Amino acid sequence: MNYVEGIADSARLYLQESMRPGLTPDKELELITEAERLGEASYTLMQWVAGADASQIPHQIVGPFQHIVKKLGITNDIFFRSEHLPNYELGPDDSGKNYQTLTYLAPTLKKAIGEINWPILRVTVPGHAMGMLPHFAVVNHELGHAIQGRIQFDEAPFQHDLQQFGQRLGARVQKESINWSAKASSLIQAIYNRWLNEIRADAVAYALSGPSFFFAFCGFIQLSGKSYGIAPTHPPTDIRRSLIFREMSKENPSFLAVFKAETGMEITETINSPGVPSCPPPDQLYADIVPLFGREAAAICTELAPAIAVIGPAIFDAARDYIIAHCPDLLYSPTQLQVDLSTHLEALCNLIPPIESPGPNGPEPTSLSTILNVGWAALLTRTDKISAPVGKSGDETANKLERLHELLLKATELSDARRIWEETK
Incomplete structure (x- = not known):
């Protein structure tokens, strides 16, 4: 101001x-x-x-x-x-x-x-x-954009995939009789770079937040409407969702295995986003998006999507490596999820906010990622066990969700206060 x-x-x-x-x-x-x-x-x-x-x-x-x-x-x-x-x-x-x-x-x-x-x-x-506080996990995607230039990966293994993209694009241009303009080459590079940066931001958010980012991302794309999500600025939503879900199946134990073991619920790829459609076959996809973006951009987007799906996992690996190298304490792991859920989930149902977590030297303030992941687990699997405020009128489920939100906000406030106190004492 x-x-x-x-x-x-x-x-x-x-x-x-x-x-x-x-x-x-x-x-x-x-x-x-x-x-x-x-x-x-x-x-x-x-x-x-x-x-x-x-x-x-x-x-x-x-x-x-x-x-x-x-x-x-x-x-x-x-x-x-x-x-x-x-x-x-x-x-x-x-x-x-x-x-x-x-x-x-x-x-x-x-x-x-x-x-x-x-x-x-x-x-x-x-x-x-x-x-509802757990939705804030998506904010880490935007922080990912702030450091996207630091997430570098080796493109050499994907030259064949990019060559195939060029061949598909050439065939599309010929099939649709597209008059290729002088600016088309720069448009290809611009769309490619923007898509990579969106995947970079997703990868950073996932490294920081674990499953909570997946849940929040799926909730966001569901809210955004029944579209493919594909644009010159963004790769298809189903590819982004699939890349994150694939990452959650990695490691031993994986996020998927830990979440099911601790909550009894199996995470599916379409959780929180059952109304989001997958992209149709290329010819139909091209026809659907031409009115939105024009023939050149539609052709590029249609034919680039398969290549981005292949390149994506390398970007997630690069983001994880960057976080480990520069700020390892921010990396959220399946092991941490197991500790968080076993420590805090049932306690939260008993109206005890997750303010402290066990650490190597005794209790320590919970991280925001812990609060977001425990919050999502409660939201998806334990709302029936959270008691509604006594004497409050209105919808019982809405009152329970409001109480959950307030408990998570209280945990965020008090854990941050403790962190600041420990850093300054």
């Missing part, structure tokens, strides 16, 4: 200067026009941060996510905001450099620009997530 106020203060300086006696009409108009531009910029920024107030975002989650941000080595200033749309998004703002050369630069703006670690990162979460 200091930055917004600084821009407005600079606008006022320009207005004051425009009223100085002796100015030519042209100079006066120039100053007023610049003041208007700065005023519009401050208003636009106010819109950009809308939904970031405490009434929209639970304050309890800010500290734990800031802890993850710090551990990941993200130095940018970052904030969270709610939007009443099915949308998660990481949006950067690097506008500070646009104002440093202003003739009438307000001291407040100069100070604000110097205090911000640019670019500012805005994490948008959909309003539905505010009602």
Whole structure:
């Protein structure tokens, strides 16, 4: 807000200067026009941060996510905001450099620009997530975008797959009589890079959150509507879902095995997302998405999908390797899930929030990933065992879910307070 106020203060300086006696009409108009531009910029920024107030975002989650941000080595200033749309998004703002050369630069703006670690990162979460804490696991996907450039993998083993993509694309262009434009080659690279970055973000989120990310991702794509999810910006939803599910079957024991052993429920690939369709055969997929993206982009997306499905596991391996190398304590493992569920799940049903977990040197504050995974396990398998508040009217199930949400928020707040206390004592 200091930055917004600084821009407005600079606008006022320009207005004051425009009223100085002796100015030519042209100079006066120039100053007023610049003041208007700065005023519009401050208003636009106010819109950009809308939904970031405490009434929209639970304050309890800010500290734990800031802890993850710090551990990941993200130095940018970052904030969270709610939007009443099915949308998660990481949006950067690097506008500070646009104002440093202003003739009438307000001291407040100069100070604000110097205090911000640019670019500012805005994490948008959909309003539905505010009602149930476990959905916040998807936020780690957006943090994954913040470090996507660090997740590198060897493309050499996939040259044959990429060559096959080129051959399929050539056949599609010929079959559909597409007039290939001069910009098509750059469009191929752009779509390929965007898709890789989406998989990178998924892979980082999965490494940080384990099954809780899978559950939250599936809930999000279900909410987003009955579409394939494929676009020049995103690979098909069913491929992304399948890649994450495949990862959960790895290791011994796997996340799938641990979750079933501790909860009695078997995780399926379509859990939380039964209404999300898989992509149809290529010809039908192309026909379905041409009206949305045009012939060139539709052809590229249709024929690139099989290659991305093959490349995806290598990206998940690379993300895991990066987390292990740079912030190993953030990696969420099947072993940790087993400890978390055996320690906290039944206790949570008895209204005991997961604030502490067993550690090598005694009890230690639970991580946000622990709280999210225990929360999802309770939400999916134990809501019948959570007692509704006594004397509260309304739907019993809704009251139970509200109580679960409150218990998880309390766990998040108190565990973070303990972590801060231990770090400063």
